[in-house]
Amino acid sequence: MPAIRILDSTGDTVIEWSTHDPHSVERARRTFCQLHDREGRIAFAVPPTGTAGDSVQIREFDPTSPDDVLFVRPLQGG
Amino acid sequence: MADLTPEKLFELTGETVAYTPPRRHFADLSLPERIESDAKARALLVSLLDDAQRADYTADGTFWVDLADGSRIQLGVLYRQVQELPTGPVARREMCVVPVQDLSTTPVADIWTNLLLVLQSNPEEFLSVANVWTEERRSAEDLARLDRAEAERHPERRLTERQLADKIRPLIAAGELGLASDLEAELARRLVRRGRYSMAVRCGVGAGALAVATDADAASPNAEPERRSTIALATSLAPWLGSEAGLLDRLINATHRRLEIGLPDVRRGEADRRVDEFHRRLGNIVALSAPRSRRRPPPG
Numbered sequence: 001m002p003a004i005r006i007l008d009s010t011g012d013t014v015i016e017w018s019t020h021d022p023h024s025v026e027r028a029r030r031t032f033c034q035l036h037d038r039e040g041r042i043a044f045a046v047p048p049t050g051t052a053g054d055s056v057q058i059r060e061f062d063p064t065s066p067d068d069v070l071f072v073r074p075l076q077g078g
Numbered sequence: 079m080a081d082l083t084p085e086k087l088f089e090l091t092g093e094t095v096a097y098t099p100p101r102r103h104f105a106d107l108s109l110p111e112r113i114e115s116d117a118k119a120r121a122l123l124v125s126l127l128d129d130a131q132r133a134d135y136t137a138d139g140t141f142w143v144d145l146a147d148g149s150r151i152q153l154g155v156l157y158r159q160v161q162e163l164p165t166g167p168v169a170r171r172e173m174c175v176v177p178v179q180d181l182s183t184t185p186v187a188d189i190w191t192n193l194l195l196v197l198q199s200n201p202e203e204f205l206s207v208a209n210v211w212t213e214e215r216r217s218a219e220d221l222a223r224l225d226r227a228e229a230e231r232h233p234e235r236r237l238t239e240r241q242l243a244d245k246i247r248p249l250i251a252a253g254e255l256g257l258a259s260d261l262e263a264e265l266a267r268r269l270v271r272r273g274r275y276s277m278a279v280r281c282g283v284g285a286g287a288l289a290v291a292t293d294a295d296a297a298s299p300n301a302e303p304e305r306r307s308t309i310a311l312a313t314s315l316a317p318w319l320g321s322e323a324g325l326l327d328r329l330i331n332a333t334h335r336r337l338e339i340g341l342p343d344v345r346r347g348e349a350d351r352r353v354d355e356f357h358r359r360l361g362n363i364v365a366l367s368a369p370r371s372r373r374r375p376p377p378g
Contacts, residue, residue: 010115073177075178
């Protein structure tokens with residue numbers, strides 16, 4: 001089951017969805033909008049068995065994709 | 079009110095919060111909680127590393143990320159990332175890049191996951207924000223020696239674009255697909271430097287497609303159709319890209335990955351999976367580019 005993974009103090013919070021469960025899709029879509037559109041976080045689609053090299057930055061939520069969506073923050077110089 | 083679905087409510091107010099971050103920062107958790115969070119963050123990071131990176135990270139907590147320009151950047155030490163450059167006047171840089179957040183918010187492995195994903199997909203963005211502390215420059219002798227070695231290793235780099243283009247077709251006809259793929263990739267890099275993105279897309283994907291064909295005998299019976307469809311896809315893609323150099327770099331990186339398939343020990347299933355993945359990535363790039371089509375619609 002694909003999932004949105006958000007890096008936080010727990011390691012990562014996982015929000016799974018299934019196309020058979022409209023409620024889970026709606027929650028995932030709203031989470032995506034919140035983090036991407038409103039908070040400016042960056043979303044990457046990561047294939048289930050892929051590495052970071054296989055990841056692709058995405059700008060829209062696709063509930064039919066089998067990929068996990070991993071949210072990270074923009075970067076700055078330290 | 080009966081029509082006020084959660085989706086409509088969200089659209090109207092924009093206030094629905096689907097994700098609420100945990101109240102306590104990582105640094106404020108109890109020791110057992112920190113251990114648990116740290117293990118989760120490490121597991122996620124390790125799942126994103128390739129075999130070599132995983133071995134390095136397990137050994138000393140650091141790992142290298144190879145970039146398309148031949149340089150590599152080491153992650154794993156907070157406030158100190160090291161870049162090693164194989165060519166050019168600068169041999170090594172030390173820099174600092176961090177996520178825009180309070181660093182005590184998450185386990186440190188999450189910071190590496192964050193940096194890894196952005197660096198891998200958009201190295202220009204990573205390097206543009208980096209605060210460079212030190213630069214180690216090469217001596218004139220070292221620079222000359224490196225240039226000579228580089229020229230010997232890549233004779234195609236001494237050829238002009240016209241010479242490269244003229245050589246590719248006869249090589250394909252002669253079945254020298256691996257060499258043709260190298261030349262086409264070199265041509266694509268030159269075109270990128272000159273800002274000729276649409277042509278570069280054709281060459282870059284052509285290089286990848288040739289690599290698919292090169293693998294075909296040993297790896298996939300569908301290489302020729304794959305090659306044709308890849309080139310068709312690249313051609314349809316070109317008008318969408320405009321001058322999006324970042325997207326193009328990603329596309330060319332994908333073609334470089336195609337070259338890796340030629341390893342003799344790679345299995346057929348793995349090769350097929352990578353071909354599928356390559357196409358999926360191209361599809362994603364089309365999707366990413368689509369909103370820009372309002373400015374510059376593709377012909378036809």
